[in-house]
Amino acid sequence: MxxxxxxxxxxxxxxxxxxxxxxxxxxxxxxxxxxxxxxxxxxxxxxxxxxxxxxxxxxxxxxxxxxxxxxxxxxxxxxxxxxxxxxxxxxxxxxxxxxxxxxxxxxxxxxxxVGKKEVRGNSRFQSYKEPERELPYVVRGFMPHSSPASLGIVLKENISVCWDTEACRLRYIWPGDRTILKKGHTVADLRAEPFYRETADRLWSLAGDEKPDFLGYRLKPDGSPELAYRIGEIEVREHINNGAQGGMIVRHFTLSDEVGELKLNLEQDTKAIVVSDKGELKSGTLTLTGADTKSFTLTISKP
Amino acid sequence: MKHLSIGLIAIANLAITSALEAQQPDWSDYYAFEKIALPEKVDHQIGGLTTLSDGRIAACFNSGEVQIYDPKDQSWTEFAHGLMTPLGILEEPGGSLLVMQWTELTRLSDTDSDGKADFYETVFDDFGVTGNYHEFAYGPARDSEGNLYIALNVASNNGGVFKQVRGPWSPVGLDKKHMDEDNGRSIDDEYKKEAGRMYSRVPYRGWVIKITPDGKAEPFASGFRSPDGIAIDEDDNLWVTDNQGDWKGTSPLYHVEKDGFYGHPASLTWKEGWTRNPLDVSVEELQAMRTREAALFPYGDMANSPTQPIPTIDPEKFGLPEGELLIGDMNQPNLIRYLGEEVGGVLQGAVIPFLLTPELGIGNHRFTFTPDGDLLIGKIHQKWAGDEGLVKVVWNHQPLFLVEKVHLLENGFEITFNAPLGDEVPEWTISRHTYTYHGEYGSPKVDEAEVKITAATVSDDRKSVRITLPEIKGNYLYNLTVQKAVDSESRPLMGDSIYYFVNTPASEQAAP
Incomplete structure (x- = not known):
C-alpha cells in the first residue's frame, strides 16, 4: 500500500x-x-x-x-x-x-x-501445447511466401492449404498437417515443399484493376471452409475440402452472377495435376463461358 | 507490496516504513479473489472478455479460441477457433460476437443455432499488416450510436517486415529491402536507427480507427504506440491507454477526440497531406501538435504497461463510486482508479491504486463485470511480464472508506471522501515531477521535488480537505499521499496515494 x-x-x-x-x-x-x-x-x-x-x-x-x-x-x-x-x-x-x-x-x-544456483526448466505457467484438432481446421497465422494475413486450412490426409486473405487466393498446398497450428508471431515452418503453388500475378480475368475484397468464411458442418470474396460486382465463394481420394483437394467455386467469359490463370511451378469439371483447361489457363462460369470445381492432386 | 519510490527514502525512514507496513489496511477485508477453472485445451492467456446479455461470459484465448463460460454449471463451450491473437470481444444485438484479431475485426455468427460460430465475417480489414511481431490490434469499443473504435500498434525495429505485406508501403523512410531481408524476423543493427525504434510503414499503424454502423471507416486519431486499452464510457468519451517507451515518458491515459495527435510521431506517415519522415520532425513541432494526457501512471509506482479501462458500475454491487474508470496493468499487482474531471474544457484527473495486494497478482489485462457485480479479470503475458488465468473479485459488501473526488483548484487540490474523516487530522505529503517528451525510451522523473503545503483545511462536514500550495504547475504529476487517514468509524482509507496529472492548471482555464 x-x-x-x-x-x-x-x-x-x-x-x-x-x-x-x-x-x-x-x-x-x-x-x-x-x-x-x-x-x-x-x-x-x-x-x-x-x-x-x-x-x-x-x-x-x-x-x-x-x-x-x-x-x-x-x-x-x-x-x-x-x-x-x-x-x-x-x-x-x-x-x-x-x-x-x-x-x-x-x-x-x-x-x-551469493551462493545461489540458477534453477532451470521451471515455468511460471502450465506450458500450452497445441492439442489434437479435429480436421479440417481453419486457423490464421504467419506462413512463408504469403502475406501476413493468411489462413491455414488443415485438411485430412496430411494436406494443408495456405490461403491469402489479402490477395484472396490460394497460394500453395503442402503435404503436412498441424505444422501451421503452431501459434505465435513466428512464421510457421512447413517442414515440406508445396506440391502445388500458383505463380500467376493475377488468378481471375475478372480482376481488372480492382483489388479483391475478402469477406470472410463459413465453416461447413464438417469444419471445411467456404471462403468469400468480392471482385468488382461479383462475389466469389470458394469451398475447399479433401477430395474423394487421398492426396487430392477439391475447390468448388460459386459466383454470384454468370459472366460471359471467365479465365483463371492456374500456372504453377509445381507438378500437381489440376482437373476442372467444366470449361477448357489448357496451358495452365482455365476458360469458362456462359452458365459454366457460375459454378465449377477444380480438383488438385499430388503428382 | 507496493514498492518504494526510487531514491526517496533515507535509511532513517526504514524503521518507520516497517511500522507503517504493519498498520496498512488490507484489501482482503473487502474483496475475495477466486480463480475460475479454465478449459484444458487452450492457452490460458486471455485477450478478450465480455459479459453476454444472457449472463454468460465470453473469453478469447491466446491460442485463438472463443469460449463461453456458464456460471450456472461452471462449464466452458467452444464458440469459435483459429483466430490470431484475439485481443478484444464485444457482443452485438442478435448474439453475434465481434472479435479483434491480428489482421481484422471479425463478426462471429452462429447461423445454424448449434451453439458454435459458423460464419467468420470480415467486418474491417482495411489496415496494413507487415508481419512484424509488434503489430497488435485492440478493441472494439462501441459508443451509444453503434460506432466501433479499434486501436493499432506500431511495429518495432526489434523485428523486420515480410516481403509480402498487406496494405500500401510508405516509401518515406528506410528502404524496404533493409527491412524485409529476414522476412519479418529482424533488421540488421546498422539499419535499426534509420527504421525508427517504432515504425508505421503501412496504414494506419499507431492510429485509432472509427467504423460506423454502415461499415464506413475513418482514421480517427493518431500518435499511439501500444494502445492495449480502449474503452467508451457512459458519456461516450473515448479512453485509450498507451505503453511507456519512445515518445511516452511514462504510460498515459488519453481522452481521445477526432483528429487528435497523441504524441508518437511514427503514425504521422498516414496523416492526410503528410509527406515528411516522422524521424526528422523536431520535438518542438511535435510538442505543439500533440494533445496532452488525461492521466499519467508513474512508471514503476503504479503501472508499467497499462491495459483495459472499464467504467465502474452501481456502487451497491462492487463498492466503488460510479462514473470512474478502473484500469489494469501488466507489471504491478494493483488496479487503478481514474477519477476524472473537466478543467477548462480538458478532461484530466487523478489515479489511485486499487486492490494493491499480492492476491491480485500481475498481468491484469481484460475486465468485465458479471450481472451480480463481480469483477472478472483475464490475465495475459505474451512472454513479457504478466500471468495467465481468470480471476473473480467479489466484494463482501463491507463499506470502504475511499477518496471520491479530487478537484484541481487554482492553488491546490480539494479531496473529497465518501465518509467523514475521523477526529484526527491526517498528515499529507505532496511531491511533484514531470517527464521529458522525447524519442528515447521512457523518461526519468524530471524536476522531482517535495511541495510545501501552505494550508490544509478540513471542511465542516469533515468529508473534504482543501490543500493549498504555493503554485500549481501545468504538465506536472502531483503525488498526494496521506498517512493514517481513517473515517469517523475508524475504517482506514483504501488507496492513500493519489497521482493527479495537471494537464491544464485551473488558472489557465478557458473563459466560459
Whole structure:
C-alpha cells in the first residue's frame, strides 16, 4: 500500500542527488543493496526472478554475466539492451532509471545471488501445447511466401492449404498437417515443399484493376471452409475440402452472377495435376463461358 | 507490496516504513479473489472478455479460441477457433460476437443455432499488416450510436517486415529491402536507427480507427504506440491507454477526440497531406501538435504497461463510486482508479491504486463485470511480464472508506471522501515531477521535488480537505499521499496515494 514516497524528505533528496556518477548512490554497501532491492522490485521483478529464468534471465545468471568489475557493462546493457537469448523477449531500455539506481540494482543482484544456483526448466505457467484438432481446421497465422494475413486450412490426409486473405487466393498446398497450428508471431515452418503453388500475378480475368475484397468464411458442418470474396460486382465463394481420394483437394467455386467469359490463370511451378469439371483447361489457363462460369470445381492432386 | 519510490527514502525512514507496513489496511477485508477453472485445451492467456446479455461470459484465448463460460454449471463451450491473437470481444444485438484479431475485426455468427460460430465475417480489414511481431490490434469499443473504435500498434525495429505485406508501403523512410531481408524476423543493427525504434510503414499503424454502423471507416486519431486499452464510457468519451517507451515518458491515459495527435510521431506517415519522415520532425513541432494526457501512471509506482479501462458500475454491487474508470496493468499487482474531471474544457484527473495486494497478482489485462457485480479479470503475458488465468473479485459488501473526488483548484487540490474523516487530522505529503517528451525510451522523473503545503483545511462536514500550495504547475504529476487517514468509524482509507496529472492548471482555464 504503501506508497512510501509519503516519506519523502528534503534530507533523502539531498542524499539522492549526491551520488557519484555510475556508482551506487549510498553511503554504505548495505544501503546500496537495500536501495537496489527496492528499485529491483519496482523495475525488474515482474520479469527477473532471483533463481529462475522467466521472462528474462535470473539474477543469479545476470550476476555471472556481470560481476562487480563489469558494472559499467551492466549499466550500458540496461540502458540499451540487446538480445542474448533468442528464446526470451527483448528487455525494454531502462533509460528512465537513473544510473546510480541501476548501480544499486547491480549491487543488489550481486548480493542476493551469493551462493545461489540458477534453477532451470521451471515455468511460471502450465506450458500450452497445441492439442489434437479435429480436421479440417481453419486457423490464421504467419506462413512463408504469403502475406501476413493468411489462413491455414488443415485438411485430412496430411494436406494443408495456405490461403491469402489479402490477395484472396490460394497460394500453395503442402503435404503436412498441424505444422501451421503452431501459434505465435513466428512464421510457421512447413517442414515440406508445396506440391502445388500458383505463380500467376493475377488468378481471375475478372480482376481488372480492382483489388479483391475478402469477406470472410463459413465453416461447413464438417469444419471445411467456404471462403468469400468480392471482385468488382461479383462475389466469389470458394469451398475447399479433401477430395474423394487421398492426396487430392477439391475447390468448388460459386459466383454470384454468370459472366460471359471467365479465365483463371492456374500456372504453377509445381507438378500437381489440376482437373476442372467444366470449361477448357489448357496451358495452365482455365476458360469458362456462359452458365459454366457460375459454378465449377477444380480438383488438385499430388503428382 | 507496493514498492518504494526510487531514491526517496533515507535509511532513517526504514524503521518507520516497517511500522507503517504493519498498520496498512488490507484489501482482503473487502474483496475475495477466486480463480475460475479454465478449459484444458487452450492457452490460458486471455485477450478478450465480455459479459453476454444472457449472463454468460465470453473469453478469447491466446491460442485463438472463443469460449463461453456458464456460471450456472461452471462449464466452458467452444464458440469459435483459429483466430490470431484475439485481443478484444464485444457482443452485438442478435448474439453475434465481434472479435479483434491480428489482421481484422471479425463478426462471429452462429447461423445454424448449434451453439458454435459458423460464419467468420470480415467486418474491417482495411489496415496494413507487415508481419512484424509488434503489430497488435485492440478493441472494439462501441459508443451509444453503434460506432466501433479499434486501436493499432506500431511495429518495432526489434523485428523486420515480410516481403509480402498487406496494405500500401510508405516509401518515406528506410528502404524496404533493409527491412524485409529476414522476412519479418529482424533488421540488421546498422539499419535499426534509420527504421525508427517504432515504425508505421503501412496504414494506419499507431492510429485509432472509427467504423460506423454502415461499415464506413475513418482514421480517427493518431500518435499511439501500444494502445492495449480502449474503452467508451457512459458519456461516450473515448479512453485509450498507451505503453511507456519512445515518445511516452511514462504510460498515459488519453481522452481521445477526432483528429487528435497523441504524441508518437511514427503514425504521422498516414496523416492526410503528410509527406515528411516522422524521424526528422523536431520535438518542438511535435510538442505543439500533440494533445496532452488525461492521466499519467508513474512508471514503476503504479503501472508499467497499462491495459483495459472499464467504467465502474452501481456502487451497491462492487463498492466503488460510479462514473470512474478502473484500469489494469501488466507489471504491478494493483488496479487503478481514474477519477476524472473537466478543467477548462480538458478532461484530466487523478489515479489511485486499487486492490494493491499480492492476491491480485500481475498481468491484469481484460475486465468485465458479471450481472451480480463481480469483477472478472483475464490475465495475459505474451512472454513479457504478466500471468495467465481468470480471476473473480467479489466484494463482501463491507463499506470502504475511499477518496471520491479530487478537484484541481487554482492553488491546490480539494479531496473529497465518501465518509467523514475521523477526529484526527491526517498528515499529507505532496511531491511533484514531470517527464521529458522525447524519442528515447521512457523518461526519468524530471524536476522531482517535495511541495510545501501552505494550508490544509478540513471542511465542516469533515468529508473534504482543501490543500493549498504555493503554485500549481501545468504538465506536472502531483503525488498526494496521506498517512493514517481513517473515517469517523475508524475504517482506514483504501488507496492513500493519489497521482493527479495537471494537464491544464485551473488558472489557465478557458473563459466560459
Amino acid at each position: 504503501k506508497n512510501q514516497s509519503a516519506l519523502l524528505t528534503a534530507g533523502s533528496l539531498f542524499l539522492f542527488g549526491a551520488a557519484a556518477f555510475g556508482a551506487p548512490s549510498a553511503s554504505s554497501p548495505e544501503e546500496a543493496v537495500e536501495k537496489g532491492k527496492t528499485a529491483y522490485q519496482m523495475n525488474c521483478m515482474a520479469c527477473h526472478m532471483v533463481e529462475t529464468k522467466l521472462v528474462g534471465p535470473s539474477l543469479v545468471g545476470i550476476a555471472e554475466t556481470y560481476p562487480e568489475e563489469k558494472r559499467a557493462e551492466f549499466l550500458a546493457w540496461a540502458k540499451e539492451p540487446g538480445k542474448k537469448d533468442p528464446r526470451l523477449m527483448q528487455m525494454p531500455p531502462m533509460g528512465h532509471v537513473p544510473e546510480e539506481t541501476l548501480a544499486n540494482i547491480h549491487a543488489y543482484i550481486l548480493d542476493v545471488s
